[in-house]
Amino acid sequence: MSKVKVEHLTKIFGKKQQQALAMIQENRSKNEIVEQTGATVGVYDASFEVNEGEIFVIMGLSGSGKSTMIRLLNRLIDPTSGEIYIDGENIAQMDKEALREVRRHKINMVFQNFGLFPHRTILENTEYGLEVRGVPKAERQAKAEQALDNSGLLTFKDQYPDQLSGGMQQRVGLARALANDPEILLMDEAFSALDPLIRREMQDELLDLQSNVQKTIIFITHDLNEALRIGDRIALMKDGQIMQIGTGEEILTHPANQYVRDFVEDVDRSKVLTAQNIMVPALTTNIEVDGPNVALNRMRKEEVSMLLAVDRKRKLKGSLTADKALEARKNNLTLKEVIDKNVRRIPKDMLVTDIFNLIFDSPAPLAVVEGDRLVGVVIRGSVLEALANTEEEVTTNV
Amino acid sequence: MFSFLQQALPVADWVENFTDWLTSTFAGLFSALQQAGQFLMDGMTGILTMIPPLLFILVLTVAAFFISNKKWGLTSFTLIGLLFIYNQGLWTDLMSTVTLVLLSSLLSIIIGVPLGILMAKNETAKKIITPILDFMQTMPGFVYLIPAVAFFGIGMVPGVFASVIFALPPTVRFTNLGIRQIPKELVEASDSFGGTAKQKLFKLELPLAKSTILAGINQTTMLALSMVVIASMIGAPGLGRGVLSALQRAQVGNGFVNGLALVILAIIIDRFTQNINKPKQQAAEKMPKSKKRKLGIAAGVVAAVVLLASFGFGGASEKTKGTINLSYVEWDTEVASTHVVGEVLKEMGYKVNTTPLDNAIMWESVAKGESDAMVAAWLPNTHKSQYAQYKDQVDDLGVNLKGAKVGIVVPDYMDVNSIADLSDQANKTITGIEPGAGVVNAAENTLKAYPNLADWKVSTSSSGAMTVALGQAIKNKQPIVITGWSPHWMFAKYGLKYLEDPKNAMGSAESIHTMARQGLKKDQPEAYKVLDNFHWTQKDMESVMLAINEGEDPSQAAKDWIKDHQKEVDEWKE
Numbered sequence: 001m002s003k004v005k006v007e008h009l010t011k012i013f014g015k016k017q018q019q020a021l022a023m024i025q026e027n028r029s030k031n032e033i034v035e036q037t038g039a040t041v042g043v044y045d046a047s048f049e050v051n052e053g054e055i056f057v058i059m060g061l062s063g064s065g066k067s068t069m070i071r072l073l074n075r076l077i078d079p080t081s082g083e084i085y086i087d088g089e090n091i092a093q094m095d096k097e098a099l100r101e102v103r104r105h106k107i108n109m110v111f112q113n114f115g116l117f118p119h120r121t122i123l124e125n126t127e128y129g130l131e132v133r134g135v136p137k138a139e140r141q142a143k144a145e146q147a148l149d150n151s152g153l154l155t156f157k158d159q160y161p162d163q164l165s166g167g168m169q170q171r172v173g174l175a176r177a178l179a180n181d182p183e184i185l186l187m188d189e190a191f192s193a194l195d196p197l198i199r200r201e202m203q204d205e206l207l208d209l210q211s212n213v214q215k216t217i218i219f220i221t222h223d224l225n226e227a228l229r230i231g232d233r234i235a236l237m238k239d240g241q242i243m244q245i246g247t248g249e250e251i252l253t254h255p256a257n258q259y260v261r262d263f264v265e266d267v268d269r270s271k272v273l274t275a276q277n278i279m280v281p282a283l284t285t286n287i288e289v290d291g292p293n294v295a296l297n298r299m300r301k302e303e304v305s306m307l308l309a310v311d312r313k314r315k316l317k318g319s320l321t322a323d324k325a326l327e328a329r330k331n332n333l334t335l336k337e338v339i340d341k342n343v344r345r346i347p348k349d350m351l352v353t354d355i356f357n358l359i360f361d362s363p364a365p366l367a368v369v370e371g372d373r374l375v376g377v378v379i380r381g382s383v384l385e386a387l388a389n390t391e392e393e394v395t396t397n398v
Numbered sequence: 399m400f401s402f403l404q405q406a407l408p409v410a411d412w413v414e415n416f417t418d419w420l421t422s423t424f425a426g427l428f429s430a431l432q433q434a435g436q437f438l439m440d441g442m443t444g445i446l447t448m449i450p451p452l453l454f455i456l457v458l459t460v461a462a463f464f465i466s467n468k469k470w471g472l473t474s475f476t477l478i479g480l481l482f483i484y485n486q487g488l489w490t491d492l493m494s495t496v497t498l499v500l501l502s503s504l505l506s507i508i509i510g511v512p513l514g515i516l517m518a519k520n521e522t523a524k525k526i527i528t529p530i531l532d533f534m535q536t537m538p539g540f541v542y543l544i545p546a547v548a549f550f551g552i553g554m555v556p557g558v559f560a561s562v563i564f565a566l567p568p569t570v571r572f573t574n575l576g577i578r579q580i581p582k583e584l585v586e587a588s589d590s591f592g593g594t595a596k597q598k599l600f601k602l603e604l605p606l607a608k609s610t611i612l613a614g615i616n617q618t619t620m621l622a623l624s625m626v627v628i629a630s631m632i633g634a635p636g637l638g639r640g641v642l643s644a645l646q647r648a649q650v651g652n653g654f655v656n657g658l659a660l661v662i663l664a665i666i667i668d669r670f671t672q673n674i675n676k677p678k679q680q681a682a683e684k685m686p687k688s689k690k691r692k693l694g695i696a697a698g699v700v701a702a703v704v705l706l707a708s709f710g711f712g713g714a715s716e717k718t719k720g721t722i723n724l725s726y727v728e729w730d731t732e733v734a735s736t737h738v739v740g741e742v743l744k745e746m747g748y749k750v751n752t753t754p755l756d757n758a759i760m761w762e763s764v765a766k767g768e769s770d771a772m773v774a775a776w777l778p779n780t781h782k783s784q785y786a787q788y789k790d791q792v793d794d795l796g797v798n799l800k801g802a803k804v805g806i807v808v809p810d811y812m813d814v815n816s817i818a819d820l821s822d823q824a825n826k827t828i829t830g831i832e833p834g835a836g837v838v839n840a841a842e843n844t845l846k847a848y849p850n851l852a853d854w855k856v857s858t859s860s861s862g863a864m865t866v867a868l869g870q871a872i873k874n875k876q877p878i879v880i881t882g883w884s885p886h887w888m889f890a891k892y893g894l895k896y897l898e899d900p901k902n903a904m905g906s907a908e909s910i911h912t913m914a915r916q917g918l919k920k921d922q923p924e925a926y927k928v929l930d931n932f933h934w935t936q937k938d939m940e941s942v943m944l945a946i947n948e949g950e951d952p953s954q955a956a957k958d959w960i961k962d963h964q965k966e967v968d969e970w971k972e
Binding site: 071074076100101102103104107108109111112113115116117118119128129131132133180186 | 605
């Protein structure tokens with residue numbers, strides 16, 4: 001039995017809603033409806049199911065109606081028509097009292113900008129859900145402290161949100177939802193306001209959490225990579241309509257229509273790929289300034305054992321391995337003296353197929369250069385991916 | 399089709415009728431409010447004045463020190479400013495003003511914050527309330543005085559009523575704004591956890607909107623303070639009365655001192671409310687709850703002790719025969735006579751309140767029994783219209799001064815002798831006094847009666863402003879035409895002459911009558927007797943007026959006169 005089931009859910013903003021609803025039943029497009037009635041369609045006749053314990057990702061560009069969709073699920077926005085079943089109960093038809101009970105016990109939300117109350121401490125924020133439920137103070141604080149402890153934030157419990165970094169604030173937002181022990185977690189672009197590194201960390205944490213607590217999570221994002229990383233199933237929305245629902249793999253391999261295909265940034269396979277299409281930013285050390293300790297530090301931070309050595313003008317000078325850097329540190333040498341000057345260089349416009357032959361007998365990544373300036377590196381994975389795609393293209397076109 | 403353009407719509411009559419209907423329908427409610435309000439305010443003012451001023455100043459200075467986070471600027475300003483007010487003998491007035499401002503602000507908060515919340519929560523309410531607020535804020539404050547008197551008579555209560563209407567809008571607007579400005583996501587967060595509307599309001603919206611709401615309240619307090627001066631026209635006691643009487647009697651120094659006291663009060667209130675509004679320091683937030691509670695309890699105990707002490711004092715105050723409320727107009731003649739009568743009654747053991755009012759309101763207050771009596775009815779001409787309106791509702795005790803005269807007066811260097819001779823002198827302007835004064839009505843009738851005055855006009859101001867304009871004109875030997883009356887000290891000071899009035903439009907010689915409310919005879923027979931017997935001569939009055947005009951305090955001047963005329967005064971009491 002599915003945990004959440006949505007049938008023909010529609011939300012129309014503005015005036016002349018009945019007229020707009022009738023036009024939706026006639027399958028007219030969102031733009032037509034705006035022109036004729038002035039009403040904006042937020043969600044256009046959406047139906048899907050979410051199973052117990054899965055991470056269901058709703059993906060789409062801004063304006064695709066995904067934020068409206070998630071707010072319809074806990075009725076922060078009232079639907080214009082359609083049904084939303086949670087555990088078989090239709091919450092679209094519930095009165096305020098029953099809806100409040102559902103919100104208090106079953107379904108909680110994490111917000112894009114964290115939604116923390118600035119005038120309350122971290123602990124007071126975390127216990128909010130329990131507080132409105134009327135849980136006695138000692139009990140709710142114990143639960144809130146447990147939730148904070150789980151996300152390693154207990155030491156900050158008496159601080160205020162603006163004293164914490166974004167990542168920490170979002171952990172509090174998550175702890176606040178989890179302290180309530182809901183069955184369903186709604187996450188509205190929860191990691192979009194964080195910087196990429198923290199974002200990745202949070203995604204991992206969410207996956208760890210999911211393996212421990214087995215909640216049903218409905219996750220909204222506009223980032224395909226995020227969706228592919230964490231989603232068990234993905235729904236892709238456009239103009240309020242759901243274009244396709246499936247696993248990441250299904251969406252990538254069998255896009256239902258042109259829009260989906262464009263969205264997943266299916267590279268144009270008729271075009272021949274070159275090094276600059278597949279290169280990634282290089283991890284470098286500036287040998288005119290950095291010493292061995294700085295270089296080692298960077299390797300540790302980036303979790304690599306090799307850096308490319310450049311000068312001030314980003315001219316490629318060679319490569320530096322961890323062993324060599326250690327050696328330099330021990331013997332008090334400069335980096336210039338220990339770098340390996342024999343780095344494989346390839347020009348920007350070199351073809352992927354040619355790179356393929358080079359990359360297998362090179363232990364280090366290939367440095368992509370423009371003249372003698374470093375612009376990026378090519379790693380094995382990206383070459384393989386590129387080649388796999390082109391081959392698939394060939395087979396499907398035959 | 400355009401007939402409505404030819405004929406004025408009787409809007410004034412409609413408003414008049416509506417107000418009359420309100421006044422008569424809700425008379426019971428209004429009078430209960432008036433009673434309760436008056437009692438509350440007298441109590442508050444009593445308590446405030448009961449506290450020894452120097453102790454009060456000390457307490458406020460200490461409060462200023464802590465409220466401003468131990469900065470010396472506000473602390474020393476509070477100390478010096480309040481000491482200055484105390485030194486100028488305006489302490490009681492200050493306390494009355496504080497009572498008025500406090501109550502107006504409190505009422506504005508009690509009414510305004512819920513209205514603001516309603517506005518923030520409900521679009522329809524916002525659409526209805528916003529234009530009403532615009533109307534309230536742009537309507538001149540004076541306009542509110544008129545229904546205020548109709549509803550609540552004279553004194554503090556109508557002052558508070560008018561102040562509340564005038565000062566309410568900022569609190570409502572800022573509350574609405576503060577709640578609407580809360581990020582949508584926070585509101586959604588509260589809803590998504592199943593918080594009720596009440597929980598959302600008290601746990602999220604009010605705490606976050608607090609500083610905006612307090613900014614609104616600060617504005618409201620300042621507006622209430624600005625209404626204090628205006629409200630003194632309908633008998634609200636306090637610093638405003640000093641400003642108003644200085645204006646009417648053209649005393650620059652007095653006006654400045656009273657105004658400065660208001661400025662000091664305004665700055666102190668403003669800084670206090672602003673500092674309360676500042677975000678608390680972390681240290682204050684870190685203070686454990688129990689400690690806060692202890693502090694609260696301590697503050698409560700101190701307040702209770704002060705209250706008890708003051709009630710103790712209150713109980714110990716000597717018994718009086720009763721209270722007599724005398725109202726008067728701020729003309730020099732009436733200041734003199736009212737204070738003389740007031741001092742006589744005080745010597746007999748009455749508590750006397752003298753309230754300066756606008757002319758028409760003075761009549762109304764006696765007619766409605768809000769004042770016990772007045773000795774300032776100029777009849778038959780000057781107060782003709784008021785007398786016609788209220789003669790059945792007042793008890794005419796007869797003449798207290800004969801041979802009073804009103805007329806058109808010019809300096810003696812002008813070569814006109816009769817109103818009929820006026821042609822184009824003095825910019826065809828008669829310089830008058832307050833718009834409601836009888837002499838101004840008479841002057842306007844005179845313009846209609848004399849064809850040579852067809853294109854003349856009466857410019858109204860105040861008694862004080864008129865005498866200043868007269869003094870300026872005489873200094874520069876310029877022509878000026880004024881509405882004059884005797885007895886008046888200006889005849890002793892300058893060479894002036896009345897213009898002949900062949901058509902008798904300004905009235906012949908007049909008498910000043912004493913009017914009492916109906917029922918005073920039964921309630922306060924002794925006081926009634928004094929009022930009934932009170933009479934004196936023009937010479938008597940002018941001697942008191944001159945003393946006052948030379949800078950003597952009215953009460954003191956009256957006492958001096960009584961001392962010199964004990965025999966006559968004793969006759970009044972028999």
